[in-house]
Amino acid sequence: MMETILQTNIFEPILIEKANGSWFWDTKGNKYLDCVSGTWCVNLGHNHPRVIQAMKEQMDKLVHRSMRFLTPMTLQAAEDILLFFPHEYDKITFLNSGTEAVEFAINFAQKATNREKVLSLKNSYLGAYGIAKQYSYTSSKASDLKIDYPECDDINCNCLEDFNPLIEHIIENYSSELACFALEPILVSGGIHKPCTNFINELCKQLQEVGVLIVIDEVTTGFGRTGRKFGYEHYDITPDVIALGKAMGNGYPISAIITKAELEEKISPSNRYYAQSHQLDPLGAIAAATVVKIFEEEKVIEKSQEKIKQFNAFFQTLSHPAIKEIRSHGMLFGIQVQSYNNISSTDLVLQIKDKLLDEGVLIGYSVGKELLRLLPPLTITTEEREFVFQKLTKVFNEL
Known part of the structure; x- marks a missing residue:
């Protein structure tokens, strides 16, 4: 068979x-x-009764619609998810997979900055195809922008003494060309590695000072997997764009990107256009909204x-x-x-x-x-x- x-x-x-x-x-x-939660997706366990019930009720009403229309369920889900974040964000769109979300996030950063290059860490896994794969460890394509990093849990470490020259090199040689730094808070596919907090904080600070956006890949680390709502909370950073997926639908395929209106406004409406058959469909939205409610209400x-x-x-x-x-x-x-x-x-x-x-x-x-x-x-x-x-x-x- x-x-x-x-x-x-x-x-x-x-x-x-x-x-x-x-x-x-x-x-x-x-x-x-x-012990792998499906494919790292069912943080609430398989077939959570509240998620299943909400989706069944939604299926009796509406599963799919023309991409020219929004639905009340999608708007409510958008509001619920934005409120779930520890930092203030006011823009979201729903997609289908983690790779699609990271691809969208990087492309969004490129359009918002009018720059093309992407910085990532060695051992990162950002997605299965396209730009996301190009800057992942699974790509055979060499790049000076897949950088080394210190791995350390000590907030009083001296890692910056060794890695400040690398940060200076990136700022001096690439900052005018970099659209974004695409960061997995914990490198999961790459081996369960956490980069040094001080290194990430300093690198992100200096990059944002020269207009480079911080794109966070929370596809695996989001929704409680690291012990906090989102993996980036283990650092002192404020991301510009965040990609979500996996546990967001607790087994149902839905992903999203989160950002701010000020970045959206930097891209012309025609250049912002993105149309995909199941983008913003109500069934995935109701699954995600229910997941957020369960996280909040059931602690x-x-x-x-x-x-x-x-x-x-x-x-x-x-x-x-x-x-x-x-x-x-x-x-x-x-x-x-x-x-x-x-x-x-x-x-x-x-x-x-x-x-x-x-x-x-x-x-x-x-x-x-x-x-x-x-x-x-x-x-x-x-x-x-x-x-x-x-x-x-x-x-x-x-x-």
């Missing part, structure tokens, strides 16, 4: 039939705890703090010669694997993820990064966490 599907990915040899909360079931009735982020502590406490006890390093930030966890017992690190990554799947736990992995990833739903329960801890311990002990 799988032969009919174009092989754009490596698919596991099981078929998923249904899901609920932190779990999904295959067609044979086997149950798995989903999802506040409740996740204790869960983050419990995960970190467990990972401090998880020790094995095959583990090189464990990195975490909020509900983002990465286990860096190294060769062990004559088994290469790449083979170990595959072996561990397969053994965990056999034990009923789905985790993410990157062979190239020699990394195992866990991004569980923020709603994961105590019993579910203990199940994950037990299975991780068992699999590593049996290597």
Whole structure:
């Protein structure tokens, strides 16, 4: 049956039939705890009843309309999401995917500044195609504008002493050509790396002083994934444009870009024109608006703090010669694997993820990064966490 599907990915040899909360079931009735939240999308767990109910009610009214019209649901969702932000923004448009949102955000910055070049960090993943991919680590295209960065959690660090020359080099040589700095607050696909706070703060400050816009990619880090509403809150910066996606629809494909009217006004209406069939459709809008309400009313982020502590406490006890390093930030966890017992690190990554799947736990992995990833739903329960801890311990002990 799988032969009919174009092989754009490596698919596991099981078929998923249904899901609920932190779990999904295959067609044979086997149950798995989903520690990657779908594709890092269901921060509220699969099939959240409030999201499903809101979408069902909306489907009875209106799913799609001509792009020439707006709907009351879309306008209400726009207002709710803008109010959800810790900084004041007054413009939003809804799109379909994270890559589309980042592409739109970068293109918007280019038009607003009349500049073309984009600055990004090495190990960034900004999207699957176009400009977003060009400035991601997945692109083979070399660029002096994919820059190194210090990785540090110490606010009193001396990282700037080593990296000030790099900042000066960028400002002196590229600032007049740069449209934006496209930043992932935490480099998730790149290996769960957090750049030094002082470095990012200083770089963004100097870039904005010379008219370079700060575009933040919150596609993965947004909606509570880092322990705060948005990943950029871990820095002292005010973004100019923000790209959203993934958890915004809790499993339904919707994304957005957020910005300010003052930037919109710098672009002529004809140059601002963007038309896409499902842009601003009401079904995605109602899903996103409901997600925001759940976060606020059910205090999802506040409740996740204790869960983050419990995960970190467990990972401090998880020790094995095959583990090189464990990195975490909020509900983002990465286990860096190294060769062990004559088994290469790449083979170990595959072996561990397969053994965990056999034990009923789905985790993410990157062979190239020699990394195992866990991004569980923020709603994961105590019993579910203990199940994950037990299975991780068992699999590593049996290597």
